Amino acid sequence: MNRDNNNPVYTISAAAELLGISIPTLRMYEKEGLIIPFKKESNQRRYSQADLDRIKCIRETINGTKISIEGIKHLLSLVPCWKIKNCSTDERAVCEAFISHDKPCWTYSHKNNLCSEISCITCEVYTKLSDCKKVKETLKSYL
Amino acid sequence: MNRDNNNPVYTISAAAELLGISIPTLRMYEKEGLIIPFKKESNQRRYSQADLDRIKCIRETINGTKISIEGIKHLLSLVPCWKIKNCSTDERAVCEAFISHDKPCWTYSHKNNLCSEISCITCEVYTKLSDCKKVKETLKSYL
DNA sequence: GATAGTTGATATTTATAAATATCATGTTTG
DNA sequence: CAAACATGATATTTATAAATATCAACTATC
Numbered sequence: 001m002n003r004d005n006n007n008p009v010y011t012i013s014a015a016a017e018l019l020g021i022s023i024p025t026l027r028m029y030e031k032e033g034l035i036i037p038f039k040k041e042s043n044q045r046r047y048s049q050a051d052l053d054r055i056k057c058i059r060e061t062i063n064g065t066k067i068s069i070e071g072i073k074h075l076l077s078l079v080p081c082w083k084i085k086n087c088s089t090d091e092r093a094v095c096e097a098f099i100s101h102d103k104p105c106w107t108y109s110h111k112n113n114l115c116s117e118i119s120c121i122t123c124e125v126y127t128k129l130s131d132c133k134k135v136k137e138t139l140k141s142y143l
Numbered sequence: 144m145n146r147d148n149n150n151p152v153y154t155i156s157a158a159a160e161l162l163g164i165s166i167p168t169l170r171m172y173e174k175e176g177l178i179i180p181f182k183k184e185s186n187q188r189r190y191s192q193a194d195l196d197r198i199k200c201i202r203e204t205i206n207g208t209k210i211s212i213e214g215i216k217h218l219l220s221l222v223p224c225w226k227i228k229n230c231s232t233d234e235r236a237v238c239e240a241f242i243s244h245d246k247p248c249w250t251y252s253h254k255n256n257l258c259s260e261i262s263c264i265t266c267e268v269y270t271k272l273s274d275c276k277k278v279k280e281t282l283k284s285y286l
Numbered sequence: 287g288a289t290a291g292t293t294g295a296t297a298t299t300t301a302t303a304a305a306t307a308t309c310a311t312g313t314t315t316g
Numbered sequence: 317c318a319a320a321c322a323t324g325a326t327a328t329t330t331a332t333a334a335a336t337a338t339c340a341a342c343t344a345t346c
Contacts, residue, residue, distance in 0.1 A: 001178055013321070023307050042313060044322060065332075066243070068303065069212020078221060078279055079336080080286055101279040102208070105282055138245040142286055157292070165336050170294080185343060187292060210301075211333065 005053075008038035008046035015047040019055055026055070032059050032069050033107035036121045056132040061132060075132045076104035080123045087114055100121045104129075148196075151181035152191035158190040162198055169198070176250035177201050177214050181263045197273035203221055204275060218275045221249035224268045226285045247272075 016023045029035050030045075035054055037045040061067055067075070081087075082098050091113045092098040097105030106120035120126050131139065159166045172178050173188075178197055180188040204210055210218070224230075225241050234256045235241040240248030249263035263269050272281065 011321080012323095023322095024307080025305055028305075042322085046311075062304075066211060066213040067218070068209060068211040068214050068333090070209040070303090071217065074208070074210055074214065074275075075217060075221075079280060080282070083153075083286060101276060107144050111205055132217075133244060137223060139223070139282065139286075143226060143282075152293080155293095166292095167337080168335055171335075185292085187343075205334075211303090213333090 005050045006048045008048045008051070009048040010052070012045050012047070015052060017054075018052060019059075025026075029055060029058060029069075032137050033073060033104055034069070036106060036126065038121065038124070050127070057131045067132070070130050073103050073107075074101065076129060078135060079105065079125060079129050079138060080142050081105040082113075083125075084125050085114060131133045146192045149191045151194070153190040153195070155190070158195060158198075161195060162202075164202070172189045172201060172212075174197060176216060176247055177212070179249060181264065181268065193270070193273075200274045210275070215275050216246050216250075217244065218278050219272060220244045221271050221286050222248065222268060222278060222281060224248040224258075227268050228257060228266075240280050 010018065012023050012026055016026055019026075024043075026035075026037075026047075031038060035058070037047050037051055039045055058072070061072055062069060063086060077097075077100065082092050082095065087095065087098070094115055095110075095115075097110075097115075098109045104126075105115075106123065106126045110116045110120075115123075129135065154162065155169055157164050159169055162169075169178075169180075169188075169190075171244075173180060178194060178201070180190050180194055182188055201215070204215055205212060210250045220240075220243065225235050225238065229249065230241070238253075238256055238258075240253075240258075247269075248258075249266065250271045253259045258266075272278065
């Protein structure tokens with residue numbers, strides 16, 4: 001939402017510096033599907049303030065609550081994206097995000113469905129669920 | 144449901160033997176709120192076949208999928224017990240299981256609400272959710 | 287009433303997730 | 317066209333969750 005917050009201005013070294021962590025750690029979080037940094041045409045990553053905030057939250061969850069990365073992925077897989085995006089029954093039937101329960105929806109390729117039209121990096125399912133503490137509240141709002 | 148499966152016949156040493164794990168591990172799972180073994184008047188634990196199956200599943204989750212115990216607890220906290228048991232709005236407002244998101248509902252004391260009348264050990268919320276892989280299916284059925 | 291098995295608690299070991307270091311190769315920028 | 321920084325990949329280290337061992341006190345069973 002906030003243009004400034006979502007402006008991808010930090011290089012990976014700047015982001016690592018600001019967060020006090022190493023560069024490979026940032027790449028690992030991305031590989032695990034916890035963050036989707038902006039990528040330039042040349043494939044270089046650029047991080048926004050929103051990304052940094054998200055990563056801070058991820059780290060609090062891993063190091064504070066002791067939920068493992070695998071646990072966080074499973075928790076985020078429960079976000080009812082099909083409700084949020086209003087998927088049809090037919091689309092759900094063939095959607096990995098709807099069917100599986102081990103990874104967040106934005107880690108799938110989304111071919112042949114409603115989400116193939118849009119970019120996960122700006123999708124509300126991704127942006128609003130930076131914090132897996134919010135999963136239950138989100139679920140309640142649809143139950 | 145099955146009388147045989149839920150018959151608490153195994154001592155803790157027999158259960159540990161059958162599962163190929165140590166006694167302190169069984170006590171740990173209980174302390175973490177993942178299992179509720181039957182307790183005799185003398186406070187001794189007795190395990191049923193259903194308990195053993197549940198523990199096998201817990202171990203597969205911890206050692207197979209790499210979700211930590213803390214992660215499993217968080218996942219199980221998302222089970223919509225208030226829907227399953229049909230809690231009133233007033234009851235939900237003061238229920239820790241409804242409000243919090245870090246432990247399964249059956250780990251709370253349930254004073255002053257609908258659940259204070261019943262025993263978690265036989266409650267369908269506990270018995271049907273031995274496997275946190277079932278959480279998403281359960282959620283879908285209420286969404 | 288003696289033996290075997292239980293209790294909870296604390297201390298220790300083991301297994302492994304999380305984080306980092308290092309690499310050869312590629313890209314950006316002054 | 318160098319110097320600085322990026323890339324992905326693999327190897328290594330570190331931190332800690334998970335499991336176990338051990339304890340003194342208590343309970344069951346024969």
